[in-house]
């Protein structure tokens with residue numbers, strides 16, 4: 001038996017128009033807060049917010065029909081804190097949760113979205129099922145999406161067009177980005193580490209091409225999944241360009257060593273990318289990025 005909101009969606013999906021009147025969704029009510037705030041909700045431009053907790057970033061899109069959240073982040077307490085701030089500041093119910101990467105630190109918070117429709121790419125769902133093999137069934141159900149898609153999904157929600165796009169393998173093989181054309185803003189989730197070194201355990205060299213597609217969207221503002229945006233959100237296009245260059249430099253350096261016949265360990269010893277040594281994440285991820293890039297270019301990724 002499907003939950004009521006999903007049945008409503010099943011009927012309404014062909015129209016690409018959602019009416020939630022009959023769905024009786026119950027937003028989490030703003031509770032008197034004894035809890036300290038875990039993160040901070042901040043407006044980017046009218047109708048668009050980030051919730052940032054220790055440089056993990058969730059996106060918040062406000063429409064006349066309610067709120068769309070991009071990524072539930074690391075755990076239930078953090079997700080509840082975000083929802084409490086949405087309830088207090090925006091004062092509209094959350095209707096949709098769009099999840100990009102399947103990683104634990106972006107999906108454990110899904111359990112706090114039982115009253116929303118949860119959406120992700122079909123590879124996101126496959127990888128999340130795989131990740132949760134040892135997770136109790138109830139939590140598994142609570143984290144999985146209600147709806148998946150293949151290439152794109154477009155909502156006309158509360159008078160606003162919201163496009164969910166899969167633009168190829170990047171941080172994972174099932175990422176989603178969320179584009180709101182009328183506001184010229186794109187939520188890139190973990191496709192953008194804002195002035196930080198990429199984490200690439202399940203990433204691909206094609207991340208570069210995915211960022212090219214994102215940069216070609218008719219948009220001015222690119223919201224990251226990690227880091228802190230500048231106070232001028234229009235600086236974020238340059239942040240995407242800078243971040244893309246890290247991946248390009250890694251690819252080119254590794255490719256050069258491969259052309260010389262270097263082994264993976266030899267490449268690791270020579271491709272140090274010293275120009276990025278001061279970026280957050282470099283110490284932990286330089287080896288991951290080099291090894292992953294090497295295997296992807298050699299065609300030996302699983």
Ligand SMILES: [Zn+2]
Nearest residue numbers: 101103171190
């Ligand atoms: Zn991730």
